[in-house]
Amino acid sequence: MNPPSADTPPEPSRGTGSAVRAGAFRPRALLEAMPLALRKLDPRVQLGNPVMFVVWVGSVVVTVSAVVDPSVFAWLVTVWLWFTVLFANLAEAVAEGRGKAQADALRRTRTGTVARSLDGSELPATELRPGDRVVVEAGMTIPGDGDVVEGIATVDESAITGESAPVVRESGGDRSAVTGGTTVLSDRIVVEITAKPGESFVDRMIALVEGAQRQKTPNEIALSILLSALTIVFLLAVVTLQPMAVYSGSPQSLVVLVALLVCLIPTTIGALLSAIGIAGMDRLVQRNVLATSGRAVEAAGDVSTLLLDKTGTITYGNRQATALHPAGPTSVEELAGLARLASLADETPEGRSVVDLCATRYGLPAEASADEARAEFVPFSATSRMSGVDVDGRGRTVRVRKGAVSAVLAWLDEHGTVDPAAREQAARTTAEISGRGGTPLVCGRVSPDGVLLGGVVELSDVVKPGIAERFADLRAMGIRTVMVTGDNPVTARAIGEQAGVDEVLAEATPEDKLALIKREQSGGRLVAMTGDGTNDAPALAQADVGVAMNTGTSAAKEAGSMVDLDSDPTKLIGIVEVGKQLLVTRGALTTFSVANDLAKYFAILPAMFAALFPQLGVLDVMGLATRESAILSAVVFNALVIVALIPLALRGVRFRPVSSEQMLRRNLLVYGVGGVVVPFLAIPLIDLVVRLIPGIG
Structure with a gap:
């Protein structure tokens, strides 16, 4: 089965089993979240949101005023001011409620697991400490997060990833990490525990989806400070308004002054700000990605450089050996023998494909013989970019290597002189393979007879359909894409041109990745990348x-700010889009809120002072019935607009891959103009109902 294309959107319905499966907004969620919203009326909770705390204090003041000097108008304003606070709590409670439902399902994966130590004794999983080693056999639950240090097994991770297909976990390499709560389906493995009690992957997932560890992001803090400053400005304006009104002979009641304050301060965005941040985390969870904090989600929205591995992200990643090209006097059969020997210790998919090609096409054994097994194998490493074998026999040492062109040629040059004709032929073959997007590997031998350049092994890979269009969308958003690959520069450029990336980093080592990231950051850019191995941890x-990929090592998962449960490197593009959507949603609703406040001036100010200053009548474009109905209608609208915007805050404003200038222009047009127009339409409609209340109309 072919992997999904790069432009296939993630499946939002696939979450952490039944755990992190988050659906669309449901109206019933408002009722389900009401108990939590009522508990949030606690003033200690309200202190965390300065804008809504001012509304809470104003509600208390108006309540006292209504008790002392009761009237229909005072009590109705009191009720709707409390509704304003309650609806703000409701927005946050709905967002948190979805996370709590996911957390409850996750907790069910944490059963009373018993761990079996190496000596056969058993102990509760809660007593395990980092460094402890446990044995897990078929049918047993892995008791804690760790790395496989011995054996290989198939593991059912559906409780965590929602994917029913079992995965292979084995010691060594980049697929050794296992998660507590998953089940071993076959064979036997020894796991070294890496997480402390209460700090396992599932524990962190629960804390994150519940919002218990949610901290405000830098942008959110900055916006909160701005909203608090605006609130203080309007508070001072309202406080100084009363002496002026008394001097003018038109003193205003405390109820009216508080109503004015609440309608003028940015209550809409103040009420929805927290819910927007929580919903951003939730949208990542729907894509099977866990972020360590909201800061990571926000940073994804500000990313300006993407580092993308070629294999598995831009191409399908299943590079297979498809042809052998001998060089010089070497026959294709001799090259097959050398390539097979050099690949026996190469556990990468590419190395195994070389052995398979030599076995199927040239009839060579796929397994090492007894004599070969006694040789000294050299496994492939990202540093050397070669694999091989050193064979000792009859006092003669024969060394064979296969790997990246530059690495093998440099190794051969260290041990003798390479035949110029063979080198030239290999260079032409390498150029041809690279020119058509393939990957060439060189195979050579060093023996007492001298140096032999055997030839070139051709690997073929395919660029994912639609990936060029996605990169074009990223470019429209001002994001640079950098393809990182261990391939030689010619091959890398051919793939890069086909995929449409902005820059290519060829023959990349872990140190090269780290240096590239630092260089980009020194230029003021924010960088995003994926990785799964221990050598990716520094970058x-x-x-x-x-x-970090969930299939990767514990070191990689600890180093990353996000973990992709599906281990799909392509998802990095979607993560950036989620971050962008979070920022766009916050900006759009802030614009709508400020525009709303501007429109509400035309409802309240004429109602308060038109009798004293008839000139203000020109501002009464809404034509509201009475002074009391105008003020009450504005207060009712101020409360209801919060509820109306909760679905948008949770779902997020629709994101399109356009430039920042186009996005700003669109938001000002839709949410700026819309924020002005909506009150002019809604408040008069509310006034038609309010004026029917005795004592108001």
Whole structure:
């Protein structure tokens, strides 16, 4: 089965099993969240939101005033002011409620697991500490997060990832990490625990989806400070208004002054700000991505450089050996023998494909013989970019290597002189393979007879359909894409041109990735990248957004700011889009809120002072019935607009891959103009109902 294309959107319905499955907004969620919203009326909770705390204090003041000097108008304003606070709490409670439902399902994965130590004794999983080693056999639940240090097994991770297909976990390499609560389906493995009690992957997931560890992001803090400053300005304006009104002979009641204050301060965005942040985390969870904090989600929206591995992200990643091209006097059969020997210790998919090609096409054994097994194998490493074998026999040492062109040629040059004709032929073959997007590997031998350049092994890969269009969308948003690959520069450029990336980093080592990230950051850019191996950990930690694959090592997952449960490197593009949507939603609703406040001036100010200053009558474009109905209608609208915007805050404003200038222009047109127009339409309609109340109309 072919992997999904890069432009296939993530499946939002696939969450952490039944755990992190978050659906669309349901109206019933408002009722379900009401108890939590009522508990949030606690003033200690309200202190965390300065804008809504002012509304809470105003509600208390108006309540006291209504008790002392009761009237229909005073009590109705009191009720709707409390509704304003309640609806603000409701927005946050709905967002948190979805997370709590997910957390409850996650808790069900944490059963009373018993761990079996190496000596056969059993102990509760809660007593395990980092460094402890446990044995897990078929049918047993893995008791805690760790790395496989011995054996290989298939593991059912559906409780965490929602994916029913089992995965393979084995010691060594980049697929050794296992998660507590998953189940071993076959064989036997030894797991070294890496997480402390209460700090396991599932524990952190529960804390994150519940919002218990949610901290305000820098942008959110900055916006909160701005909203608080605006609130203080309007508070001072309202406080100084009363002496002026008394001097003018038109003193205003405390109820009217508080209503004016609440309608003028940015209550709409103040009420929805927290819910927007929580919903951003929730949208990532729907894509099977867990972020360590809201800061990581926000940073994803500000990313300006993407580091993308070629294999598995831009291409399908299943590079297979498809042809052998001998060089010089070497026959294709001799090259097959050398390539097979050099690949026996190469556990990468590419290395195994070389052995398979030699076995199927040239009839060579796929397994090492007894004599070969006694040889000294050299496994492939990202540093050397080669694999091979050193064979000792009859006092003669024969060394064979296969790997990246520059690495093998440099190794051969260290041990002798390469035949110029063979080198030239290999260079032409390498150029041809690279020119058509393939990957060439060189195979060579060093023996007492001298140096032999055997030839070139051709690997083929395919660029995912639609990936060029996605990169074009990123470019429209001002995001640079950098393809990182271990391939030689010619091959890398051919793939890069086909995929449409902005820059290519070829023959990249872990140190090269780290240096590139630092260089980009020194220029003021925010960088995002993916990784799964221990050698990726430094770069993941350095990147502003480091997405670790769930199949990767514990070191990679600890270093990253996000973990992709599906281990799909392509998802990095979607993560950036989620971050952008979070920022766009926050900006759009802030614009709508400020525009709303501007429109409400035309409802309240004429009602308060038109009798004293008839000139203000020109501002009464809404034509509201009475002074009391105008003020009450504005207060009712101020409360109801919060509820109306909760679905949009949770779902997010529709995101389109356009430039910042186009996005700003669109938001000002839709949410700026819309924020002005909506009150002019809604408040008069509310007034038609309010004026029917005795004592108001």
